[in-house]
Amino acid sequence: MPAPAPGADPGTGRIVLAATPIGNVGDASARLVELLGSSDIIAAEDTRRLHRLVQALGVEVSGRVISYHEHNEATKTGELLDQVRGGKNILMVSDAGMPAVSDPGFRLVEGAVEAGLTVTAVPGPSAVLTALALSGLPTDRFCFEGFLPRKSGERNSRLGELAGERRTMVFFEAPHRLEVMLRALHERFGADRRAAVCRELTKTYEEVIRGSLRELLEWAEGNEVRGEIAVVVGGAPEQDAAKPEDHVAAVNELVAQGIRLKEAVAAVADDLRISKRELYAAVLAAR
Structure with a gap:
């Protein structure tokens, strides 16, 4: 167990953020398996998905499982922090990937840091890094932008801010909004900007489509896209940056x-x- 955070009572417990598989259950780490079976409390974004995961891994959960998601974070965070102060070890897991990255967990970490409680992590699968690595685009400098706003005005404003971004950008998008997103990227970044659509990463039907934004938009228009999506977009060429x-x-x-x-x-x-x-x-x- 890591040393307590500065100011923390040595008798308190800790919070562990643990990455879960983004598709292939075989990507679960040995540390994740051990903690699923030994933690006092498991805070899960979706308890049904957690149940399916532990069944697939053959793990017997001995601790208490509670639901912890975007709709109850504000009310549940204080309760969980009190449990840590009382000596309990809490495992935080989201549906897929690392908690707190476009998933619940940030409020819990923020509260723990302010309270001087111990927080650590079990690294593992990440849709952001997997998509970036498979995109074929530069990986030396990148930024994660999450989901774009759904409203067209807000989306266009955000893309206007990013049009001159020199780093490779990683976005998430729902399959039914992918065509709208690609059209907006095409209009704001230009038809020739290189990009990649990464679909169902690590799953049976994994697919990575690479090309210009024009080519990707044409592909999306002609296909019924399904599954979880990450879109990686190359940074602005130097001569086009920040016009x-x-x-x-x-x-x-x-x-x-x-x-x-x-x-x-x-x-x-x-x-x-x-x-x-x-x-x-x-x-x-x-x-």
């Missing part, structure tokens, strides 16, 4: 929210590290 005209939509979105034009320009320009004067001129030229 002021690419970020007019982000400024207009802020103006539509009631922010004064000059303040909106300053906010977007500071965030993207581009010229306020050039961005202001681009906004006026577009009107």
Whole structure:
């Protein structure tokens, strides 16, 4: 067991964030199997999926299983922290991959850190890193953007902010929204930007489609896409990075929210590290 966090009572328990398989149950680590059988409490995003996992692994759970998800995190976190203070060891698992990464767990870690309680992790499967590695795109610098906003205005604003991003970007998307997402990427990043759609990673029907955004959009339009999706997009070429005209939509979105034009320009320009004067001129030229 790791040493207690600074300020923690040596008699307290600990929280362990454990990665679970993203598809192939054979990817479960020996440490995950051991902790599933020995932890005092297992906080699971979906108790039914946990039940299927332990059955597949042949594990007998001896501790108490509780549901811990986005809808009850706020109310359950304090209770779990009290259990740790009382000496209990808590295992936190999400449906797939690492808790707290586009999954429940952040509130629990945040609360534990503030309380000086011990938090550690059992690393393992990650859809983000698996998709990145299989994409064929640069992996030396990347960022994870999670799910894009569903509303078109908010989505376009976010993509406007990312149009000049030089790092490889990893997104998650639901299969029924993939075509809409790819069309938005095509419009904001350009038809020739390289990307990859990674579907059902580590599962029986794993598929990675690589090509330009134009090619991927055409593929999505002609197929009924199913399964869990990660989309990896190459960063902006140096000559295309952070062009002021690419970020007019982000400024207009802020103006539509009631922010004064000059303040909106300053906010977007500071965030993207581009010229306020050039961005202001681009906004006026577009009107």
